[in-house]
Amino acid sequence: MTHVVIIGGGPGGYESALVAAQLGAEVTIVDRDGIGGSTVLTDCVPSKTLIATSELMAEVEGAGELGVQLGVDASDDGPVTVDLGRVNTRVKALAQAQSGDIERRLERESVRVLDGTGRLDGPDKVVAELADGGTETLAADVVLVATGAHPRVSPSALPDGERILTWEQVYDLDALPERLIVVGSGVTGAEFAGAYKALGSEVVLVSSRDRVLPGEDADAALVLEEVFTRRGMEVMSRSRMQQVERIGDGVRVTLTDGRIVDGSHCLLAIGSIPNSSDIGLDTAGVDVDDAGFVTVDKVSRTTGRGVYAAGDCTGVLMLASVAAMQGRIAMSHALGDAVSPLDLREVASNVFTSPEIATVGYTQQDIDGGTIEARTQTIQLGGNPRAKMQGIRDGFVKLFCLPGTGIVIGGVVVGRQASELIHAVSIAVNCRLTVDQVAQSFTVYPSITGSIAEAARRLHR
Numbered sequence: 001m002t003h004v005v006i007i008g009g010g011p012g013g014y015e016s017a018l019v020a021a022q023l024g025a026e027v028t029i030v031d032r033d034g035i036g037g038s039t040v041l042t043d044c045v046p047s048k049t050l051i052a053t054s055e056l057m058a059e060v061e062g063a064g065e066l067g068v069q070l071g072v073d074a075s076d077d078g079p080v081t082v083d084l085g086r087v088n089t090r091v092k093a094l095a096q097a098q099s100g101d102i103e104r105r106l107e108r109e110s111v112r113v114l115d116g117t118g119r120l121d122g123p124d125k126v127v128a129e130l131a132d133g134g135t136e137t138l139a140a141d142v143v144l145v146a147t148g149a150h151p152r153v154s155p156s157a158l159p160d161g162e163r164i165l166t167w168e169q170v171y172d173l174d175a176l177p178e179r180l181i182v183v184g185s186g187v188t189g190a191e192f193a194g195a196y197k198a199l200g201s202e203v204v205l206v207s208s209r210d211r212v213l214p215g216e217d218a219d220a221a222l223v224l225e226e227v228f229t230r231r232g233m234e235v236m237s238r239s240r241m242q243q244v245e246r247i248g249d250g251v252r253v254t255l256t257d258g259r260i261v262d263g264s265h266c267l268l269a270i271g272s273i274p275n276s277s278d279i280g281l282d283t284a285g286v287d288v289d290d291a292g293f294v295t296v297d298k299v300s301r302t303t304g305r306g307v308y309a310a311g312d313c314t315g316v317l318m319l320a321s322v323a324a325m326q327g328r329i330a331m332s333h334a335l336g337d338a339v340s341p342l343d344l345r346e347v348a349s350n351v352f353t354s355p356e357i358a359t360v361g362y363t364q365q366d367i368d369g370g371t372i373e374a375r376t377q378t379i380q381l382g383g384n385p386r387a388k389m390q391g392i393r394d395g396f397v398k399l400f401c402l403p404g405t406g407i408v409i410g411g412v413v414v415g416r417q418a419s420e421l422i423h424a425v426s427i428a429v430n431c432r433l434t435v436d437q438v439a440q441s442f443t444v445y446p447s448i449t450g451s452i453a454e455a456a457r458r459l460h461r
Contacts, residue, residue: 001026002335005126005140007118007279010037011320012146012311014102016327020142021109023335028138029111030118030128036099037148037311039320042168045098049091050171051191051352054198057082058354061198065391082199085174092171120145120280123305127280142306142334145286145294146327147279149272149312157183157244157268163251164244164266167192177201177265181253183241184269185212187351190224192267193233194353203233204261206253208240213351217364219378219398220357220414227355227394236261244268274313291315298341300330308334316342319349345410348426350419355395358422361410361429362400374400374409377458379451381415386446392416397451399425399435401459406434408456415448424452435459 002025006013009031020027034041060080063070070080106113116130126138151166153159161169167188178201182193185207197203205212205228212228212235213221228235236255243254244266253261274292281288284304287295293315300308308330311323325342332339348360367374381387381395395415401408411425428438438456443449 002141003028003139004142004144004331004334005030005118005138006144006146007120007126008037008146008148008275008311008313009033009035009113010039010146010148010311010323012148012309012323012327013037013144014106014327015324016144016146016308016310016331017106017111018109019328019331019337020335021111023331023337025142025331025335027109027111028114029106030114030116030126030138032115032117032131034099035103035106035113036095037146038150038168039148039323040098040102041095042171044320045095046091046171047167047188047191047195048352049094050087051195053082053087054195055354057200058198062391082176084176084199087199088171088173118279120284120286120304120307123284123307140306142308142331143284143304144300144327144330145276145279145281145302145307145309145313146311146323147275147313149274149315149318151268152271152273153268154241154244154270156242157266159268160246163246163249163264164268166268170267173265177263179204179250179263179265181206181251181261181263181266182269183244183253183266184271185209185235186215186269186271187213189267189269191352192269194224194228197228197231197233198354204263205233205235206239206241206255206261207235207237210237213357216351216357217359217398217412217414219364219396220359220412223355223394223396223414224351224353224357241270272312272318274315276313289315296326298329298343299333299339300326300342301333306334317344317347317349319347321349322347346426346430348422350422352419355392355415356413356418358413358418359411360422360426361408363410364398364400364412366410367400372409373403375403375459375461376400377455379455379458381448381451384446384448384451386448386450387415389446390416397421397455399438399452399455399459401435406436406459406461407432408435408438411452413452417448421448421452424449 251266286304294309310326351357398412400410408428435456
């Protein structure tokens with residue numbers, strides 16, 4: 001029987017374990033942080049649970065337009081407030097429950113889980129330093145490294161867990177920050193800035209770039225920045241943090257141009273560092289790049305014989321869905337099952353702001369930069385009948401197709417629950433559907449998906 005040893009119990013680890021068990025391998029996971037990893041316990045699941053509450057607050061804010069009376073009379077909108085302590089208690093409970101669900105699934109599939117820290121001792125051996133003391137050496141025919149990543153910090157901005165925070169530490173707050181300074185305007189920074197603004201905090205977003213979400217569709221980012229500004233958030237573009245320090249019961253952020261920003265709390269969202277040091281990669285001949293990310297190919301192989309890697313430690317695309325797919329591909333390849341290499345053009349991703357921004361396939365930047373020739377069509381949601389009924393004004397649907405065949409190669413959805421709406425575009429990209437095939441498929445009237453079909457109709461040639 002093939003023995004598979006997996007270091008790390010996040011999506012890349014537990015999903016690969018389930019595939020390996022299904023294919024008949026003996027599987028052991030060595031995990032130190034809890035099954036589910038940071039995705040379930042400190043990152044994706046907690047943040048999206050917090051954001052779910054903030055989305056409700058944003059909907060309540062616009063309830064008056066829909067004729068919903070929240071106060072004593074029609075002129076009184078509230079007050080509607082959030083008990084952050086209760087919110088965070090729920091956030092942490094849901095994360096633990098999800099972790100427990102995954103662990104029970106692993107038990108049912110006879111996957112052995114060791115609580116400890118794993119390190120490679122050559123390509124076919126893993127040494128587990130157990131949490132309750134002692135070590136266990138595991139012989140392995142196949143090793144998967146899925147150790148994840150952790151928040152980047154700066155020597156001039158060290159978190160204290162009270163006023164200066166990483167995104168993993170915010171769930172210990174029992175009161176809403178009065179004035180939150182978010183440093184970093186990528187996906188994590190934008191999501192938390194939008195969430196805390198909706199929950200009732202005053203928010204300042206410090207962005208070193210020209211706009212928020214510099215890695216996303218420019219039209220989508222512009223919509224979001226306009227929404228942020230309209231809701232009262234202060235967005236400081238082209239502003240780079242130099243230092244964050246604790247000042248009494250608050251914080252002070254000093255920018256490189258000398259400006260000072262004072263607040264009650266500071267959230268650092270300045271990137272991630274792979275957990276790849278001190279785990280014996282060199283003993284197995286596993287290469288890492290200059291930033292410490294494990295080098296892998298499209299079937300998750302590292303440069304070490306019989307050693308695979310998946311998830312954030314590879315830096316391929318730091319999404320839970322990609323980590324899980326990398327892990328599944330790795331085990332299928334290692335154990336001789338049918339496998340298709342990872343294709344990042346088929347990955348659907350979402351920014352959980354309000355409005356959400358979902359993308360799949362080729363991007364506007366690819367088209368503008370000449371990577372591929374494509375025709376483009378954008379439909380603003382302001383004209384969609386369902387959007388009008390729901391009071392939605394911000395957002396759009398954008399489709400890209402090849403000029404000759406009309407095959408859909410990408411798209412963007414900006415709006416409420418864009419993470420759900422993008423699936424139709426994702427199927428079109430994955431199955432190489434034409435715009436005519438998308439247009440000729442029925443949509444419900446009225447529905448937001450009607451705008452996807454309308455964009456496809458306008459691309460008919």
